[in-house]
Amino acid sequence: MNVIVCVKQVIDPEAPPASFKIDPTGNKMVTPPGVSPVVDPYAEYAVEAALRIKDVQGGKITAISLGANLVPEMVKKPLAMGADELILLADEAFAEGDSWSTAYALGMAIKKLGDYDLILCGREASDWDAGQVGSGIAEFLGLPSVSLARKIDITEGKARVERVTDDGYEVVEVSLPAVITVSNELGEPRYATIKGIMIARRKEPVVWKPADIGVESSQIGAAGRRSQLLKLFQPVREGKCEVAEGDSPEEAAVNLALKLREAKAL
Amino acid sequence: MAEYKGVLIYAEIGEGKLKAISTELLGCGRKLADDLGQELCAVLVGSGVSSLAREAIAFGADKVYVVDDPLLEDYQADSYVSVMAKVVKQVMPQILILGQTSIGRDLAPGLAFRLGTAAATDCIELAIDPDSKLMWQTKPVYGGNAQAIFTCQSYPQIATVRAKAMSPLERDDSKQGEVITIGADLDASAIRARVLEKVREEVEGIKLEEAEVIVSGGRGIGGADGFKQLEELAKILKGAVGASRPPCDNGWVADSLQVGLTGKIVAPNLYIAVGISGASQHISGCSGAKNIVAINKDPEANIFRQAHFGVVGDWKKVLPAFTSKVRELLAE
Numbered sequence: 001m002n003v004i005v006c007v008k009q010v011i012d013p014e015a016p017p018a019s020f021k022i023d024p025t026g027n028k029m030v031t032p033p034g035v036s037p038v039v040d041p042y043a044e045y046a047v048e049a050a051l052r053i054k055d056v057q058g059g060k061i062t063a064i065s066l067g068a069n070l071v072p073e074m075v076k077k078p079l080a081m082g083a084d085e086l087i088l089l090a091d092e093a094f095a096e097g098d099s100w101s102t103a104y105a106l107g108m109a110i111k112k113l114g115d116y117d118l119i120l121c122g123r124e125a126s127d128w129d130a131g132q133v134g135s136g137i138a139e140f141l142g143l144p145s146v147s148l149a150r151k152i153d154i155t156e157g158k159a160r161v162e163r164v165t166d167d168g169y170e171v172v173e174v175s176l177p178a179v180i181t182v183s184n185e186l187g188e189p190r191y192a193t194i195k196g197i198m199i200a201r202r203k204e205p206v207v208w209k210p211a212d213i214g215v216e217s218s219q220i221g222a223a224g225r226r227s228q229l230l231k232l233f234q235p236v237r238e239g240k241c242e243v244a245e246g247d248s249p250e251e252a253a254v255n256l257a258l259k260l261r262e263a264k265a266l
Numbered sequence: 267m268a269e270y271k272g273v274l275i276y277a278e279i280g281e282g283k284l285k286a287i288s289t290e291l292l293g294c295g296r297k298l299a300d301d302l303g304q305e306l307c308a309v310l311v312g313s314g315v316s317s318l319a320r321e322a323i324a325f326g327a328d329k330v331y332v333v334d335d336p337l338l339e340d341y342q343a344d345s346y347v348s349v350m351a352k353v354v355k356q357v358m359p360q361i362l363i364l365g366q367t368s369i370g371r372d373l374a375p376g377l378a379f380r381l382g383t384a385a386a387t388d389c390i391e392l393a394i395d396p397d398s399k400l401m402w403q404t405k406p407v408y409g410g411n412a413q414a415i416f417t418c419q420s421y422p423q424i425a426t427v428r429a430k431a432m433s434p435l436e437r438d439d440s441k442q443g444e445v446i447t448i449g450a451d452l453d454a455s456a457i458r459a460r461v462l463e464k465v466r467e468e469v470e471g472i473k474l475e476e477a478e479v480i481v482s483g484g485r486g487i488g489g490a491d492g493f494k495q496l497e498e499l500a501k502i503l504k505g506a507v508g509a510s511r512p513p514c515d516n517g518w519v520a521d522s523l524q525v526g527l528t529g530k531i532v533a534p535n536l537y538i539a540v541g542i543s544g545a546s547q548h549i550s551g552c553s554g555a556k557n558i559v560a561i562n563k564d565p566e567a568n569i570f571r572q573a574h575f576g577v578v579g580d581w582k583k584v585l586p587a588f589t590s591k592v593r594e595l596l597a598e
């Protein structure tokens with residue numbers, strides 16, 4: 001099994017909400033000071049899904065990251081977890097893309113790689129929360145896709161996927177190669193081992209520029225967008241919290257109930 | 267682009283009825299269509315769904331397209347994207363709106379890529395720009411830490427809309443409308459994925475999305491046992507139990523109880539968050555609640571910036587006293 005996993009670098013989504021600020025000159029989020037970028041959490045679940053498949057089937061896992069300003073120690077995390085190869089689509093021209101231009105570039109890189117059975121993505125990246133790139137890669141490559149996987153089993157050229165639905169899950173069988181996006185119901189990604197970290201440190205990622213994957217700069221990144229970002233803003237939250245006090249937690253609790261009653265919330 | 271006209275709603279069906287999200291989409295679509303001075307259409311896709319066309323009209327549609335085929339019994343990207351691409355080519359709407367549900371999340375991007383246009387997912391506001399007549403698509407980004415407004419200059423402009431972000435219209439059974447059937451023309455052999463089984467994991471009692479009161483627990487609850495106490499309070503308040511993501515990930519409660527960006531969107535009258543820090547991704551799911559109450563031992567927790575009422579303290583001490591006082595007040 002050759003599995004390709006698409007892994008995005010993002011601003012740590014669990015950084016304190018108050019640390020998220022918008023660059024006043026551009027429509028961009030500023031990386032909060034002291035907060036280092038991380039591998040998108042859902043992409044980590046996708047790497048974990050790939051590793052579980054490799055644990056059973058053997059094979060090779062190739063991670064691909066796309067962007068500008070990729071931090072080498074960060075994007076190597078999939079290698080440290082157990083992936084075999086890392087490809088970086090690293091160039092200014094790839095930056096500020098939307099789902100369309102990102103999926104296009106990833107699709108072209110995957111086409112160049114050629115030999116694959118399965119492509120995994122996280123269900124959505126935690127910056128734009130769009131959840132579209134998996135479907136896009138599938139369309140560009142003419143492959144079937146299944147989203148929101150919580151379990152993937154491979155048997156005889158097919159994947160059996162448990163897909164999360166609004167009221168439970170469904171079991172979907174899809175022919176391979178296919179694109180599958182992975183959700184957190186899969187279960188915690190494994191930690192990198194010391195050995196893995198050592199291997200990752202020595203491993204040089206392959207770097208591809210737009211020309212290497214046969215794309216024009218007009219088709220990728222900001223230039224290749226099909227949606228325009230008009231404005232980025234942070235709505236001000238007014239209102240304050242009425243904290244119930246008391247000499248003991250129990251007394252505060254009673255006062256809370258009384259306050260709620262008074263406000264007709266009970 | 268001139269030949270594209272009208273607003274099309276993808277109406278989802280569940281248990282033989284229009285889902286709540288579908289009536290919300292019709293309400294929102296009606297406003298957009300009126301602002302454009304154009305028609306509001308709905309499309310129903312599935313097996314045995316024709317009878318619901320009247321419903322869509324009663325909730326605001328001028329026209330309803332129906333694609334009814336046994337092969338469309340279950341949602342599956344291959345068949346639904348191809349059917350919807352066909353519908354869009356025939357109807358040529360300027361705007362197509364779907365729900366941000368397990369179907370819409372999958373169908374909208376697939377369709378946008380197939381048609382060469384762009385989709386904005388999880389929108390909470392849609393409006394027509396009076397100058398350009400393009401749709402402004404507002405969606406939370408960075409887990410809810412910011413919002414973005416997108417436009418798309420190719421038709422159809424596609425958006426999915428978050429549950430409970432829009433209000434349905436009053437049902438009007440006297441409203442007239444046209445029903446048009448479109449053939450699915452599916453080739454069964456071209457469907458590369460098949461649904462083998464559907465499993466419902468609904469918990470007993472009041473549905474989370476419909477509950478007027480929700481008692482939600484977070485990582486601070488510490489285990490499945492603690493949730494029994496939340497259940498007791500929920501029962502007294504005739505409400506439902508919810509959770510942040512860690513209790514679901516840890517198996518303390520069912521995954522279906524997760525509230526938030528990637529879980530359920532709820533808007534109860536009362537939302538009691540116990541041992542929940544108030545991460546933006548969680549708040550995304552409950553910010554529509556009329557009253558948010560926080561019980562947390564950390565006075566600096568973000569939840570106190572979101573809540574209307576709160577207590578700083580250990581829930582193990584606060585909750586039993588709160589529960590018995592509530593029981594007493596409700597008995598009066």
Ligand SMILES: Cc1cc2nc3c(=O)[nH]c(=O)nc-3n(C[C@H](O)[C@H](O)[C@H](O)COP(=O)(O)OP(=O)(O)OC[C@H]3O[C@@H](n4cnc5c(N)ncnc54)[C@H](O)[C@@H]3O)c2cc1C
Binds near residue numbers: 562
């Ligand atoms: C893309 C993405 C999507 C996500 N989607 C969701 C989602 O849909 N829903 C969701 O909930 N999360 C989601 N998350 C995760 C989210 O970022 C947070 O990690 C999560 O909400 C934290 O849950 P928590 O508040 O229960 O845990 P923590 O943040 O660990 O908070 C626990 C809280 O409990 C308090 N506490 C501990 N012990 C006690 C005690 N004895 N008494 C009182 N208080 C106590 C602590 O003070 C703390 O504030 C998502 C994350 C990402 C990146």
